[in-house]
Amino acid sequence: MYQTTYHRASSVDEAASLFAKGSESKFLAGGQTLLPVMKQRLASPSDVIDLGRIKELQGVELSGDTLTIKAGTIYYDIMTNADVKKAIPAIAHLTSVLGDPAVRYRGTIGGSIANNDPAADFPAALLALGATVKTNKRSISAEDFFQGLFTTALEDGEIITAVSFPVPAKAGYEKMRHPASRFALTGVFVAQTKSGEVRVAATGASQSGVMRVPAIEAALKANWSPSAIDGVSISASGLLADIHGTAEYRANLVKVMAQRAVAAAG
């Protein structure tokens, strides 16, 4: 790792002002991605601004039909939170299959979506549930937030403060886990909103990051059941291909994971 200067912020405002002072600053949340990337020397921030002790970024609130998870909440606390389990159990499940226990004690929802790894789990939940990303400057819809591989709508120095999820009628998430990294080889989040809309998002599949899957949405809108997806065909064009799976393999995984997610959602 190259030299860097470490700062610990005690408020969002302090973090923003520390960030602005550095020549090439980076925010550090749980560090489960940023630190490995710095160790590989793929990132060399002049200043690291630690958001981990900021109290206003911690916690979960359920208010009516909206579940709000503050950005600095660690995966373990999301997974075990009573409101999350009650309102959107699919999110508790997603968190339980993310990383490993030690990673779940450090990694945060804000860090996951700010990084927007094409195989991260949380982007699929945000997109399928139609979540809103709150920052220290504005609110951004999940559709507008995720803009491609490792790319988001965040401006330089902008800090995610929370994610608000509308509580759905039904939701499910299933993924094929990479056996070493635990990332999603492909994962699919399915949701039926309280107004009857069906939204499906896949992660780990597309070359442009998390994506909606309109063909599966249409099939599930007509008939919410795993068998409704039997006849859907997913094109391999534009999908990721690597030593772990071809684009055709991932196209099939999108279907199979969607079927399992619908079965899990009930």
Added chain:
Amino acid sequence: MSTVKMTVNGKAVAVDVEDRTLLVQLLRDHLNLTGTHVGCDTSQCGACVVHMDGRAVKSCTMLAGQADGASITTIEGIAKGDELHPMQAAFRDNHGLQCGYCTPGMIMSAIDIVHRHGGQLDEATVRTELEGNICRCTGYHNIVKAVLDAAGRMKVSQAAE
């Protein structure tokens, strides 16, 4: 350089380190607590697991500064004098190690697993929960036996306290 203050195995320490120093480097290189190992250095193998405020974390994936003010427990800090921690004793009795490289991390993760699950542990749960710890001797069978054995012993010792 910054001064990092923390409690390590019950003792207050203050160490001057470069800001880029990882927690595992502070423990091994500055405090000579070399029981905590570095295996993969990519957050996957779990040889570096220590407890921070009672939770099992990968010390190769934390800056030392992030642990400022925390209470850290390493493999050196779990025995009571000559009396092994029940998890250590169970690893010895069940031959839960081969080369021993992954053992400190296994034991620190396993203690956290028992704390979280208490009496609800079964073999499948132990295998799932140990997914962040890799044994390249592939000696998982006896490791799982040791964790299940220790879970019983830790329940008994807690009840006795």
